[in-house]
Amino acid sequence: MTIDATAVDTAAATAHPGLPARGRSAEDLLGELHALTARDLPTRGGRTAAYVYDTGRPEVREAAERAYLAMMEVNGLDPTAFPSIVALERQVVGATAARLGGDDATPGIFTSGGTESIILAVKAARDARPEIAEPEIVVPVTAHAAFHKAGAYLRVKVVPVPVDPRTFRADPAATDAACTVNTVLVVASAPSYAHGVIDPVAEIAARASARGIACHVDACVGGWLLPWLAEAGAQVPAFDLSVPGVTSLSCDLHKFGYAPKGASVLLFRDEALRLHAYYACAAWPGYTVVNSTIQSSKGAGPLAGAWATLQAVGADGYRELGRAALAATRRLIAGVAAIDGLVVLGEPEATLVAIGADPDAPLDLFALADEARERGFFLQPQLALGGLPANLHLTLTGVSEGGVEDLLAVLRESADAVRALGPAQVPAELVALLGQVDLTALDNASFAALLPATGLRLDGPASEATPTDGGGAVGGARMAPINRLLDALPVATREALVTRFLSALYSPHLGG
Ligand SMILES: *Cc1c(COP(=O)(O)O)cnc(C)c1O
Secondary structure, X not given: OOOOHHHHHHHHOOOEOOEOOOOOOHHHHHHHHHHHHOOOOOOOOOOEOOOOOOOOOHHHHHHHHHHHHHHOOOEOOOOOOOHHHHHHHHHHHHHHHHHOOOOOOOOEEEEOOHHHHHHHHHHHHHHOOOOOOOOEEEEEOOOOHHHHHHHHHHOOEEEEEOEOOOOOOEOHHHHHHOOOOOEEEEEEEOOOOOOOOOOOHHHHHHHHHHOOOEEEEEOOOOOOOHHHHHHOOOOOOOOOOOOOOOOEEEEEOOOOOOOOOOOEEEEEOOHHHHHOOOEXXXXXXXXXXXXXXXXXXOEOHHHHHHHHHHHHHHHXXXXXXXXXXXXXXXXXXXXXXXOOOEEEOOOOOOOEEEEEEOOXXXXXHHHHHHHHHHOOOEOEEEOOEOOEOOEEEEEOOOOOHHHHHHHHHHHHHHHHHHHHHXXXXXXXXXXXXXXXXXXXXXXXXXXXXXXXXXXXXXXXXXXXXXXXXXXXXXXXXXOHHHHHHHHHOOHHHHHHHHHHHXXXXXXXXXOO
């Protein structure tokens, strides 16, 4: 038999949709990634005041990157096949527990993020109470959306409780009053993401404990921040496992641990509760499954990246990053107070700040966010809910200190620009229309055709983009019209609209 070399060559050179005919070089691929990320928000330098956490230390990033790559191919599916992951996870969980009222015997789980930690905390609380047929969790209305997601995924009823409208902190008495015989978990945040304030953990946990109910502290954003802020002189009430009645706690290392994304720790007061977070399956003919997390096969990169970041920053490093973030926050709070039309909501206790509109001389915050974005700073819009006002969120990190005067200058300029635009137009007709349309019945094409009417513009002028050392650019998208619209809609319509939008975004009708 002879092989026709030309025929083989031609077959091999035929491209498949979405794939090149021949494999491309890493150089070529990284060039394409660089071009794509040039339109993203910058991940470094502190001008993106949400989503990203930057130490500003290249040696830390390098340690995380190399550790991540070194463990990328290790599969966390089976800790007996890859004992390295047990060793690393025990170190990471142990370090987190030791900072948060536990010790090296404190049971924990390394998860992919805050949402996964919270879903597992809710699962553990639910499964620890098998006698309750219709389980409920009681959460302050300021609790993270992840609890609602956990409720939806696990079929657990979520009971939101109003918070103090002035301090935005959970109300222990109201939380207690919302508990029933079906309550499997009560939640407190340290701090809440939206307003950056710490709920009265001790009182909430004590009341839950008196009823025999588990209490989870959501310290996703604060767990690896608050202890260092306390060392820098901030007033931080006890919020961790040292507080009686707290049965579990979540702490995201991919936030103020500054680890690459995919890193959170869920701690339990006792190992019996952790057992209820685990999952095992022997009811199929393949390998026997036993998982500590929702994912089964998973790369060990995030675990190694988190471990390396903790080790590369060290206690001194976190102390200094905490001090810097706190100084930036205090400066920002004082600076915002001096800008007409803006106020800081509540009294932020961490380094998360919600900027609201002054009720006496309100500014259109959504337009302000667009103006700030044009000027190189991304602030995160948060919609009004119940009696809680709309606001712009900022998370200040270890690199924010150097840029805080620039940020305040941008806020002042943006406020002037928005004032010159005049009062915001609430799109009454669109709101009425959306009240009548069945959004789920629209397909991607018709939804995409409707979008221009909302005023949303995803592709802003690239010329106004501000290049940064991260290679990214702020600027472009005009989000105020869509945020104003969402803000005016009821919660269910907001959810239907953004879901519809996401579907269209990942379709040829919108996806660029
Ligand atoms: C970020 C955050 C979460 C969710 O974390 P992800 O890592 O985004 O899944 C939950 N709670 C609080 C308080 C947070 O800040």
